[in-house]
Amino acid sequence: MKLHVLPQASTRRSARERETGAGLIEVLVAIVVLSIGLLGIAGLQAATTKYKINTWSRSAASQLVSDLSERIRINPDEAGSNFTTGVTAASSYALDSTWAAQKGDPPTVDKDCSKAGIACTTAERATYDMAIWRQRVRAAMPQGAANVAGDKRDGFQVTLMWMDTDATDKGKSSDSVLVKPAVCDGTEKGMAQQTCCPAAASVANVAGLRCARFSFIP
DSSP states (O other), X not given: OOOOOOOHHHHHHHHHHHHHHHHHHHHHHHHHHHHHHHHHHHHHHHHHHHHHHHHHHHHHHHHHHXXXXXXXXXXXXXXXXXXXXXXXXXOTTOBOOOHHHHXXXXXXXXXXXXXXXXXXXXXXXXXXXXXXXXXXXXXXXXXXXXXXXXXXXXXXXXXXXXXXXXXXXXXXXXXXXXXXXXXXXXXXXXXXXHHOBOGGGOOTTOTTEEEEEEEEOO
């Protein structure tokens, strides 16, 4: 009877090779799963950044409106018609120049009424206030501009305008393009009333522009 010796060494090598192959597959699967996770995180960060920019712009708009309202309350004689005295007058705080006119450099301050020892009339104070405020609008918002209408008697309507490169028609066409803003016509309701742009600003064809409307009584 012949005895056959089993190739134990060869068998052990085959088992190790199978184990090594299985370990490599697990590593590759882990890399794929990790890559998918990282792509998801990157997309989430991009979306978060987009919403942060929009939230930041609207927060800046609220602060700018609060700043303007305080300036008008300090200098009420230049705020236009007064329901208490019955005086009818134009407001020195009105701003109705077009978007195109405001795209240039914001106005400079000829007389700094904030410095001690410098006397300013109420009209000069209003001119100073609007120059400083428009500079802040430009600094706080991308290509920031504004429209201010109304007076002390009827209240003020303030519209802040800025460029938003994410204001596209995504999902509506294969090649997303910047959308043009809605222009107020007096029939708006709800959010449409708060986000339409004033006709006086002449922005119907300015793609990517966003508007936020506020009102207050000084």
